Amino acid sequence: MLSSPVRSHFTHCIGVGLLALVLLLSSPVASPVQAQDTSQARSKQVVDRIVAVVGDEIVLKSDVDQMVAQMLQQQRGASYSNELWMQALDRMVDENILIEQARRDTNITATDEMVEQQLDSWIEQNGGPEQLEQAFGMDILEVREEMTPQIRNQILAQQLQRQKLNKIEVTPSEVQQWFQAQPQDSLPRQPESVRISHIVRYPEMSKAARKEARSILKTIRDSIVNAGANFEEMAKQFSDDTGSAREGGAIEGLPLDAFVADFAAVAARTPIGEVSRIFYNPQHKGYHIIRVNDRRGDIVDLNHILIRVDQSRAEASPAIEYLEAVRDTLVNNPDVPFELMAKRHSEEERSKRNGGRVTDPQTGIRDLALQRLGPSWQRTINSIEVGEISEPSEVNLLNGERAYHIVLLQRRLPPHRINLEQDYELVRQAALREKQQRVMDEWLSELRDDIFVDIRVDEDDLTATR
Numbered sequence: 001m002l003s004s005p006v007r008s009h010f011t012h013c014i015g016v017g018l019l020a021l022v023l024l025l026s027s028p029v030a031s032p033v034q035a036q037d038t039s040q041a042r043s044k045q046v047v048d049r050i051v052a053v054v055g056d057e058i059v060l061k062s063d064v065d066q067m068v069a070q071m072l073q074q075q076r077g078a079s080y081s082n083e084l085w086m087q088a089l090d091r092m093v094d095e096n097i098l099i100e101q102a103r104r105d106t107n108i109t110a111t112d113e114m115v116e117q118q119l120d121s122w123i124e125q126n127g128g129p130e131q132l133e134q135a136f137g138m139d140i141l142e143v144r145e146e147m148t149p150q151i152r153n154q155i156l157a158q159q160l161q162r163q164k165l166n167k168i169e170v171t172p173s174e175v176q177q178w179f180q181a182q183p184q185d186s187l188p189r190q191p192e193s194v195r196i197s198h199i200v201r202y203p204e205m206s207k208a209a210r211k212e213a214r215s216i217l218k219t220i221r222d223s224i225v226n227a228g229a230n231f232e233e234m235a236k237q238f239s240d241d242t243g244s245a246r247e248g249g250a251i252e253g254l255p256l257d258a259f260v261a262d263f264a265a266v267a268a269r270t271p272i273g274e275v276s277r278i279f280y281n282p283q284h285k286g287y288h289i290i291r292v293n294d295r296r297g298d299i300v301d302l303n304h305i306l307i308r309v310d311q312s313r314a315e316a317s318p319a320i321e322y323l324e325a326v327r328d329t330l331v332n333n334p335d336v337p338f339e340l341m342a343k344r345h346s347e348e349e350r351s352k353r354n355g356g357r358v359t360d361p362q363t364g365i366r367d368l369a370l371q372r373l374g375p376s377w378q379r380t381i382n383s384i385e386v387g388e389i390s391e392p393s394e395v396n397l398l399n400g401e402r403a404y405h406i407v408l409l410q411r412r413l414p415p416h417r418i419n420l421e422q423d424y425e426l427v428r429q430a431a432l433r434e435k436q437q438r439v440m441d442e443w444l445s446e447l448r449d450d451i452f453v454d455i456r457v458d459e460d461d462l463t464a465t466r
Contacts, residue, residue, distance in 0.1 A: 048060045050456060052455045057100070067088040085462055102160040115152050122151065179420055189417050190417070192414055192415050194413075197357050198358060198406060201323055203403070206314065206315055217289060224275055238307065240306045249304045249305050251301070262282070272295060276288075286307050287306070288304055291303045291304075319404040323404055327406050338355070340355070363429060374395075376393065386410065386411060392405070
């Protein structure tokens with residue numbers, strides 16, 4: 001177990017996501033439970049209190065209380081203290097400084113489309129419209145209206161922060177200096193890890209399942225075109241694209257190149273106001289119809305309905321046979337690079353672009369903790385030695401999709417204490433994050449000289465009011 005402050009610090013730098021480590025940006029969007037608790041708490045309060053002013057914005061005590069509750073929920077075992085409350089206030093002040101600075105920067109924008117997409121994701125992550133309506137005590141449209149300014153501010157602050165962070169780099173010498181500054185006997189241990197690449201094929205959907213999905217969409221299209229049914233209402237009832245279905249299938253203000261090729265081609269050709277032909281979208285594994293509402297150059301506003309093909313009726317044998325043929329080619333021709341075959345034959349877009357390399361989706365690190373991979377991954381990896389290619393096997397991909405793959409095991413590391421030779425990328429990211437934190441702290445301190453900040457509470461005030 002890690003117990004020393006150094007170990008805790010090193011693990012924190014390695015394991016925490018960039019935005020979470022460097023700052024902020026968790027407070028603007030409350031969880032449903034917090035929204036409910038805050039609503040109940042405020043109903044008991046007669047008067048709230050302004051605890052800080054940043055530019056033209058105020059920070060209320062109740063807002064800081066909500067952030068403290070969120071921090072306690074995220075940090076299991078932590079308990080309330082005045083120091084924690086002041087840390088939360090400081091984070092909120094920094095956040096508002098970023099928002100104010102982002103508003104001054106004409107190169108940073110938060111479009112309505114960006115806000116709507118973020119809102120859709122937030123609603124889905126928090127249990128959907130019904131749960132949010134219950135938590136907030138209002139209709140989902142009112143919830144969206146209530147949250148829109150906070151979401152917009154969050155996007156502005158994130159863009160500004162990302163813009164600043166992307167300019168920060170660490171040199172190899174800085175990485176080495178950072179690592180050498182850590183007490184070597186306090187460095188954390190790494191679990192067994194593997195470095196792998198794979199080639200993925202998806203099971204083929206049965207003709208009967210495809211025919212059924214297309215038939216359902218044809219009935220929906222006929223109802224709209226021939227019987228006068230409302231496109232938006234049909235999307236809300238039947239579309240399998242949950243992100244847009246709640247908005248009647250609306251997608252607005254996106255360039256054509258933001259869509260997959262088949263979708264973009266139909267969106268470019270379909271006359272404004274008309275319902276398109278039925279077409280298949282391999283990325284979504286289903287059939288679409290769209291109605292283009294407006295087209296401004298290559299920017300389109302449209303509504304769409306997606307009916308996915310039933311994946312439970314997919315046929316595995318074509319995918320397995322295809323992978324067996326690819327594996328035979330690789331095994332019998334050692335000079336053929338696995339990377340080249342992955343780019344030619346894999347159907348998983350993310351790893352295909354990287355020559356089949358499997359990386360941590362958050363950090364991009366290639367060495368993956370074996371115990372954190374799912375059972376299907378572990379069974380396949382444990383069946384081969386370093387340098388070998390597995391037989392085709394079923395897998396639940398990191399995004400949850402069911403597929404089949406062959407795996408090349410490129411490296412296996414036993415449990416070990418973190419070191420530069422074996423864990424350079426891990427150490428580099430930890431050093432980078434600490435440098436980013438330091439640069440951001442210095443920058444925010446400078447911004448406080450340019451932006452009006454008035455903090456109206458201290459720890460003594462908190463003690464007196466509790």
